[in-house]
Amino acid sequence: MSKQGQRVLVTLRHLIISGELSPGQRLAEIPISERLGVSRTPIRLAFRALEHEGLLHKAGARGYMVRETDPSEIANAIEVRGVLEGLASRLATENGLGTETQDTLEDCLTRGDRLLAKGYLIEDDIDEYHDLNVLFHSTILAASGSLAVEVALKRNDNLPFASVASVAIDKENLEIEYKRLSFAHMQHRIIFEAILSGQAARAESVMREHANAAIRYAEMLGAKPSSA
């Protein structure tokens, strides 16, 4: 895809996720194209793409609406992510890890150890953890070698709390975040060990539970979730 088309897509995605385009709001092609200073063509393509991502849906016969995220649907999406990533972990276990994959995962674990070793978190640590978290999960997905899992998971990537990218739950309360990430990191360790030692069922079930790391654990630990 071209640079401009990519820019339009990224911008719209941001406008939706940030809430600047409010849920339920109807989007017409012409106003948006004027707002972004392009013609209708890249907007039409972006709307279709965002529909596939689940951020927009058709508003009757004419136009698109920004998806309103029902909290119960977020819970469902988290369940879906759990079973799919669990399956990916099992498949990865059955396939075995290549040495490169293994190195990448070990590196993620080491970086996590370093972050948590000091006994507390600073704000930058959240971003660092976010990066290694995304890398850890995408590496396992790749190791599963399953296009089917990948395609099924892709739709969750932009949903608040249901995507791997939803790490930061409550940046205000770094103490709670420390507890939560420590636990999530321990799950990463277990998953890695299970995959390495061929314990497919264990890898699957821990990864499935791990999908709750983002929001439920935060609530259990007393954080007040804010979606950004």
Next chain:
Amino acid sequence: MSKQGQRVLVTLRHLIISGELSPGQRLAEIPISERLGVSRTPIRLAFRALEHEGLLHKAGARGYMVRETDPSEIANAIEVRGVLEGLASRLATENGLGTETQDTLEDCLTRGDRLLAKGYLIEDDIDEYHDLNVLFHSTILAASGSLAVEVALKRNDNLPFASVASVAIDKENLEIEYKRLSFAHMQHRIIFEAILSGQAARAESVMREHANAAIRYAEMLGAKPSSA
């Protein structure tokens, strides 16, 4: 989406799945638009959509390629179906069934009983079973109340393998089909009973295993799989 755009998308999907456009083949917009008798615009949209569905992927900087499908992806797609429908069964159990849903499922079971009671199958029975099978599964999916599961399953169905449609594997050998459908039907019974009596884990695991009914059981029973 419009009628024509829809037609183009369906046609291309069919051309890819049927293998008429061979895996690895590069697709340019102009030849395809001429072949289907439309302009480039709907083709461009369809290419993007098919990329999201996993049927096409970008061929370098220019154009798209038909995805080449590893046979192991069929097994993966079945696994994905298993975990997703299993999840749907668990959610349905947790939500409980409405009386109407319960009636529909019972009706499916009764129809299946009738088909199998005579101890053998005739060719029309296959279609009848196919219909009730689709109804049974879609009813449970609806009862799960999870849009996320529904969307993920729909994507799985569009992959070039393993949709529910491939239930009828070997119409030639009705004896093997009788065994296969008898077993699958028994699984339906168990799933229904588990959901009714609130045994969520049981419903989930039996449904997950049941995903193998389409292909593996047929192979185990000695049918020769026909790829259609």
Next chain:
DNA sequence: TCTTGGCCGATTGGATCCAATTGGACTTGA
């Protein structure tokens, strides 16, 4: 003969134009 550079054709992305469809508003009649 092999490599490198430039040119030309092919193909895609973006803009604009045209047609078709829909939704709403206005009018008219009961």
Next chain:
DNA sequence: TCAAGTCCAATTGGATCCAATCGGCCAAGA
């Protein structure tokens, strides 16, 4: 005053036009 039918404006889908870019081919020089 309300309902129904018709007409108009707005918006979307499809086609075509233009520009930018990529790749391949050919020639020239080392």
